[in-house]
Amino acid sequence: MSAPGEWGKLIGLDRIPEVRTLRSKIKQLTQDEGPQQWSEALCKEWMQSAPEQASILYIDGHVRVYNGQQTKLPRHHVARQKLCLRATTDYWVNAMDGQPFMVINKAVDPGMIKVIENDILPQLEKRLPTFVNAEEL
Secondary structure, three states: OOOHHHHHHHOOOOOOOOHHHHHHHHHHHOOOOHHHHHHHHHHHHHHHHOHHHHHOOEEEEEEEEOOOOOOOOOEEEEOOOOEEEEEEEEEEEEOOOOOEEEEEEEOOOOOHHHHHHHHHHHHHHHHOOOOOOHHHO
16 A cells, blocks of 8 residues: 555646546546657656666567457457457567567557567667667668
8 A cells, every 4th residue: 555645646746636637647648659758758768767777678479358348349269268259469679678668559469570670670679779770780
């Protein structure tokens, strides 16, 4: 259990606000490209502070089951339940020490190789301090 002040500091207030205020604050924070820009800034800062960690990255895919009724997502095999359920796939890119670098969410999963080629590598070219293309070697 945390003190109410700790939750408020997370969003820039002196205490935890009521739900209506919290929802409006979250709406402000998630407008436009704000979260994407913040994520890119954090990634650059992490990788520039420890460039040796950016030399080897680990990519891992995780199926996240969707329990809602508002959208009809495609079905994915969920290994822990041995069923095909409505889900999305998250592809996590982590540094050598396990620190998260970025995540890409796919509702329709084309497969890890396609996601690496089409989504992850272009992002890494923009974010890594010294990106080395395998074709240049």
